[in-house]
Amino acid sequence: MVDVLVCVKRVPDSSGQVLLTDDAQAVDARYVGSTLSEHENCAVELAAQLVEADGGTVSLVSIGAAETVEQLRSALAVGAGAATLVETDLRDFGPSDIAHEIAEVVRAHAEAGRTHDLVLLGNDAADTGDFQVPVRLAHALGRPVVTGIRTVSIQDGRAIAHGDAPDGGRETFDLPLPAVVAVSEGGVSPRYPTIKGRMGAKKVEIEMRQPSRAPVGSGRVRLTLPPPTPSSVQVLGEGPEAAPAVVDLFQSLGVLR
Amino acid sequence: MIVVLIETGAEGVTDTSLETLRFARDLAAEGGGVPVHALVVGARPDLDELGKHGISTLYTAGGEGFASYAAAAWAAALIEARDRAGAVVVTAAGTPRGNEVLAHVAARLDVPMAANAVAFDGLSPLVVTRQVAGGLALEEMQLTQRPAVFSVAGHAVEATPADSATEPTVEELAPTLTEADLVARVVSTEPGAPDESGDLKSARVVVGAGRGAGGPEGFGAVSELAELLGGQLGVSRVVTSLGWRPHHEQVGQTGSRIAPDLYVPCGISGAIQHWAGCASSKTILAINTDAEAPMMTKATYAVVGDMHEVVPAIVEEIRRRA
Ligand SMILES: Cc1cc2nc3c(=O)[nH]c(=O)nc-3n(C[C@H](O)[C@H](O)[C@H](O)COP(=O)(O)OP(=O)(O)OC[C@H]3O[C@@H](n4cnc5c(N)ncnc54)[C@H](O)[C@@H]3O)c2cc1C
Numbered sequence: 001m002v003d004v005l006v007c008v009k010r011v012p013d014s015s016g017q018v019l020l021t022d023d024a025q026a027v028d029a030r031y032v033g034s035t036l037s038e039h040e041n042c043a044v045e046l047a048a049q050l051v052e053a054d055g056g057t058v059s060l061v062s063i064g065a066a067e068t069v070e071q072l073r074s075a076l077a078v079g080a081g082a083a084t085l086v087e088t089d090l091r092d093f094g095p096s097d098i099a100h101e102i103a104e105v106v107r108a109h110a111e112a113g114r115t116h117d118l119v120l121l122g123n124d125a126a127d128t129g130d131f132q133v134p135v136r137l138a139h140a141l142g143r144p145v146v147t148g149i150r151t152v153s154i155q156d157g158r159a160i161a162h163g164d165a166p167d168g169g170r171e172t173f174d175l176p177l178p179a180v181v182a183v184s185e186g187g188v189s190p191r192y193p194t195i196k197g198r199m200g201a202k203k204v205e206i207e208m209r210q211p212s213r214a215p216v217g218s219g220r221v222r223l224t225l226p227p228p229t230p231s232s233v234q235v236l237g238e239g240p241e242a243a244p245a246v247v248d249l250f251q252s253l254g255v256l257r
Numbered sequence: 258m259i260v261v262l263i264e265t266g267a268e269g270v271t272d273t274s275l276e277t278l279r280f281a282r283d284l285a286a287e288g289g290g291v292p293v294h295a296l297v298v299g300a301r302p303d304l305d306e307l308g309k310h311g312i313s314t315l316y317t318a319g320g321e322g323f324a325s326y327a328a329a330a331w332a333a334a335l336i337e338a339r340d341r342a343g344a345v346v347v348t349a350a351g352t353p354r355g356n357e358v359l360a361h362v363a364a365r366l367d368v369p370m371a372a373n374a375v376a377f378d379g380l381s382p383l384v385v386t387r388q389v390a391g392g393l394a395l396e397e398m399q400l401t402q403r404p405a406v407f408s409v410a411g412h413a414v415e416a417t418p419a420d421s422a423t424e425p426t427v428e429e430l431a432p433t434l435t436e437a438d439l440v441a442r443v444v445s446t447e448p449g450a451p452d453e454s455g456d457l458k459s460a461r462v463v464v465g466a467g468r469g470a471g472g473p474e475g476f477g478a479v480s481e482l483a484e485l486l487g488g489q490l491g492v493s494r495v496v497t498s499l500g501w502r503p504h505h506e507q508v509g510q511t512g513s514r515i516a517p518d519l520y521v522p523c524g525i526s527g528a529i530q531h532w533a534g535c536a537s538s539k540t541i542l543a544i545n546t547d548a549e550a551p552m553m554t555k556a557t558y559a560v561v562g563d564m565h566e567v568v569p570a571i572v573e574e575i576r577r578r579a
Contacts, residue, residue, distance in 0.1 A: 018393045027390050038498065094369065124356075124372070128396075129389045131351075131372040131408075135328075135360035144441040147328070147360075148353045166354060167266060168504060169448040171326070175441055186498035219369050221384060221397040226529070231554035236542075239562040240570030246542065247574045249558060250486065253540060255462050255519050256575065257487050 002056040002154050002177075004047040005109075005116035007102055007137075008040045008075055010068040011127040024222040025091055027127050036071050038185040039122030045190040046152055046183060047120055048079030054154050057081050059109075059116065063101050064090050069206060076201035077193035084109075084207040094218030095128075097211075099136035104212045106141060117177040118159055123147055123184045128218075134182035145180040146173045150187025162187070258342045259285055259293045260316075262335050262349035262358060263307075265300040270307070273350035275416035277409040278310045281348055282419055284377055296338040296430075298331050299323045304425055311419030314342065315427045322434040326354070327442030330434050332361030337432040339404055346383075351408035352511075359406050368402040373410035392529030411510040412533040457506065462488030463517045465508060465535070466496065469524015469545065469564050473501040478568040479523055485575050491515060491535075493525045509534035523564040527552025544568065 012018065012029035019028040036044075047058040060075050060083040062068045072083040086101050093101075106116055119141075124131045131147075138145030148163040154177075161173045161181055175181075193201070236245040250256045259281045263274040281293045292313035299319055307315055318334035335358060339347050347362055349355035351373040363370035374385040375395070382399045388410050389396045400407065457463065464483040470476055476490065483490045491508040492501070508515055510530040520538035525531060527543070527550055535541070543556035544564050553559045560567055 012390075014390060014393060018390050020394065027394060096367075096369070099364075127390050129372060129387075129391070130370075131356040132360035132363060132370050135357065136364045139361075139364040142437075144437070145328075146441050147357045164353070164504070165443075165446050165448075166264065166271075166352070167448070169446055171443045172445045172447075173441055174444045179441075184498075186500060189500070219371070219399040219401070221399055223389065224386075224395045224397065226393075226395055228554075233543075233554055233556050233559045235548075235559050235561065237560055239560075240566045242560040242562065242567060243570035243574040246560060246567075246571050247578060249542065250519075250575070253519055255486050255488075257485065 002050055002054050002118060003059070003114065003116050004050055004056065004118045004120060005059045005061055005106065006040070006043050006047050006075070006080065007119065007121040008036050008044070008060055008062050008071060009122070009125050010034050010062065010064050010071045011037055011125060018225070020223050020225065024224070025220065026223065034067070034071065036075065037122050037126035039124070039126070039183055041190040042185045042188055043120040043122055043183040044075045044078060044080065045188045048191070049188065050118070050152065050154055051079070059083065059114075061102060061105050062086070063088060063093065063098055063211075072206055073201045074193065076204050077197040078191050079197075081204070082207070083204060084209060086209045086211055088211045092217055093215045095130040095132045096136055097215040097217070099133050099140055100213065101211055102133075102137050103140035105209065115178065117179075118152070118154075119143075119178070119180045120152075121180070121182050123182045134180055138180040141178075141180065143178050143180050144175045145182070146175065147182035148184045149173075149181050150184055152181055258291050258344040259346040259348065260335065260338045260342050260344040261293060261295045262331070262347075262355060263295045263297050263302070264350060264352065264354060265297060265302050270302050271350065271352075272416055273352055273355075273409075273411045275310060276411065276414055277348060277350045277355075278312070279414045279416055280374070280409045281346070282311050283414070284346065287377070288380055294338065294342045294344065296335055298334055304427070307425050308422045309418040311423050312425040313423060315425045316341065316430050317427060318430045318432065320431070322439060325443040327439050328354070328357045329361050329438040329441060331358045332365060333432040333434055333438050334430055335362050336365060337430045341428065341430070345403045345405065347404045347406050349408050351410045355408045359408050363406045366404065366406075368404060368406055369400060371398045371400060371407035374407045375410050375413035388529065457489045457491055457508070458513050458515060460489040460515065460517050462486040462519045463491045463508070463515050463521070463535075463538070464488055465491045465493070465520060465522035465525050466564070467493035467522065467525030467531075468495045470496065470501065471565070475565070476502065478565070478572055481572050482521070482568055485572065486519070488517070488519075491520075493528075493531050522552050522556075523568055525552050526550045527555055
């Protein structure tokens with residue numbers, strides 16, 4: 001039996017190009033929609049697999065706007081059984097604020113008799129890319145933490161976690177529970193929700209909370225977009241009809257064997 | 258005073274750590290030429306090399322507590338180095354380890370941390386510009402507390418040596434490590450095959466494939482094209498993360514840096530971290546359904562279209578002419 005809490009964040013679904021909000025304080029999600037990052041989808045999947053293997057529960061927590069309920073429901077549909085939303089405008093929140101609010105939720109649940117043995121997070125948020133919330137959370141809770149983890153299993157009340165070594169090999173960590181683990185995408189393939197899963201997710205009552213303190217902020221001055229590099233690309237054509245022009249190019253570059 | 262955590266690999270100090278030293282020297286120069294110190298854990302890099310990169314003091318931490326990687330223990334050593342040096346800036350490369358150790362330092366000292374800086378602007382207050390949204394946007398962030406803690410993104414600056422070399426002194430650190438510092442340490446490592454990416458790094462031609470490949474079965478035609486051109490297959494991080502292809506084929510900031518005569522990225526958007534690994538290619542021919550994708554606008558040549566139609570047509574055309 002393991003009680004897993006997965007921390008997720010509603011982020012703009014921006015692969016390719018991003019727009020900024022008018023006040024240059026955030027990435028604008030208006031035209032691209034919102035989603036969970038791949039790291040966090042993998043964290044949810046890992047949690048679901050742990051509970052399938054050992055029994056237990058998967059809960060979710062998010063700090064963010066009221067609309068984050070959409071992302072919580074989609075994660076509830078693939079294996080989580082409970083969810084908490086600390087409703088707030090994230091703009092004024094820095095990484096230490098996020099870590100603080102998650103820690104408050106973990107403590108409140110523990111006081112109510114729900115101890116989250118394992119807290120999973122995405123390694124870094126897809127929008128703000130701070131690379132520090134998991135570590136700050138662990139410090140706040142006085143728990144061990146590892147980051148960049150691809151797979152986790154529970155053995156004899158310990159978390160066995162695997163990540164990538166700097167030279168491309170694989171590293172193993174062995175942590176006593178309760179622990180905090182930051183997940184990098186790629187270790188597992190997130191499942192798609194079933195109709196039954198979706199129906200069940202709709203019925204879950206989401207615990208709503210307010211932030212426990214005023215945020216200290218992130219030090220952000222503003223966001224900018226990298227200057228576009230002037231393009232001097234030569235378009236050889238469209239579709240398969242471009243093949244002869246491509247092979248002409250290969251010949252002129254002398255790369256054909 | 259600046260302290261830089263440097264990482265080492267089989268070939269000594271890593272490129273990204275040398276880049277971070279350069280970034281630190283630029284910042285030190287702006288601050289009137291304050292010294293740059295370095296910390297290395299569990300290794301003894303070539304002092305002459307570090308001297309070329311302008312280090313004043315090399316702090317080392319070794320012994321049992323550092324026999325295997327533990328981020329919190331490394332952070333304890335970095336905090337000790339910072340105390341000894343009286344450093345107001347603590348930095349490291351924006352690698353998984355660099356960011357993890359700095360996060361522990363920042364959490365322990367209760368100061369902010371900026372991940373993946375690419376530039377700094379002014380010293381009072383210190384403002385760094387850092388990569389956010391996977392490098393698609395930049396954030397200017399003020400670091401008003403001391404020490405200022407930030408990591409330096411790969412390829413933000415060039416790893417050029419200092420104008421004048423130094424003769425670093427070595428100081429050994431023996432930070433007190435607690436149980437909590439060591440509980441999350443590497444207990445075993447399975448080596449990957451370090452040479453698997455060797456062919457890719459030295460290839461004259463690389464054919465790339467990204468998310469556009471569509472799935473693990475989508476690499477047939479690109480592999481065939483690579484073979485016909487006597488080249489290698491290279492992929493984006495999305496491809497390795499999804500488990501479609503092995504990591505040693507990845508090109509980019511966290512993969513191999515390639516410098517072929519010809520790079521043919523197919524279905525790769527050209528995110529800044531991918532570009533970091535392929536920018537040295539002499540000629541780039543991009544194939545993508547989206548004519549506006551960054552890779553398409555940065556390339557030398559482009560074909561707008563579905564890689565699953567275009568690449569087989571190219572393969573066929575090569576065979577027809579052979
Ligand atoms: C710290 C960090 C480090 C990173 N390191 C790396 C790294 O080392 N290497 C790396 O590659 N990435 C790295 N990334 C990830 C990077 O930001 C991008 O997410 C990644 O490069 C995108 O991969 P992609 O181009 O395959 O996918 P996408 O960005 O999703 O692009 C897919 C492209 O394929 C095109 N396409 C779709 N279907 C087709 C089709 N049928 N035919 C033709 N084109 C099609 C689309 O138009 C799009 O341009 C890193 C990110 C971070 C935050």
